Amino acid sequence: MAAVTWVCPIGGCPVRQGRPGSCPDDLVQLVRERTEPEEPVADPAPGAAGEGDAAPPTGLALDCPWGQLIDIPAEDLEIGRSSPAFRGRGIDPYDQVSRVHARLSWQHGRLTVVDLDSANGTYVDGVKLIPGEPAVLRPGQQLRLGLDVPCKIVQLNEFGEPV
Structure with a gap:
């Protein structure tokens, strides 16, 4: 399992850390950085229910x-x-x-x-x-x-x- 890194969502901000929290520079919540390459998600066959839509995240x-x-x-x-x-x-x-x-x-x-x-x-x-x-x-x-x-x-x- 790869380590999770939390980063500031404001472009160009250098804040990175190993736990969730807020950016002391920009006063926004840090977001989880993706550390593993994202695998492509295949679209369902044409005409299938929910065509082209992935299941929405929650939370x-x-x-x-x-x-x-x-x-x-x-x-x-x-x-x-x-x-x-x-x-x-x-x-x-x-x-x-x-x-x-x-x-x-x-x-x-x-x-x-x-x-x-x-x-x-x-x-x-x-x-x-x-x-x-x-x-x-x-x-x-x-x-x-x-x-x-x-x-x-x-x-x-x-x-x-x-x-």
Whole structure:
């Protein structure tokens, strides 16, 4: 079994260590570095159920600024002021979030976000997304809805707690 190395997800940061934690330079959660080459995953035969999709990983959540932790399910999750995940849970004072703002989904085993043509934009680590085009999300990254709702993508342990 190969040793696990934890690295800062911010490009160019040199922080690497042998245990999980946070980067003292960038104040973000460290992510696990892949030490073994990834084996290619064969797509199922055309017409097969779930064509081209790997099983979604589990254990990721959205850490919202009002203290809510939203588990990211295997099926699509639309987020915004009118979404069941946000409604009545602290989103009300944030007026830059559209009713249906963005969609989180799993594509080929990776978590992606798509801006649903929101009024004030969706950002990943400060970069504005092009509406309708998916962007990959990883633990430690910040997903911002409009200019006033920064949510962090967090990895959860086996007890459902952020690591």
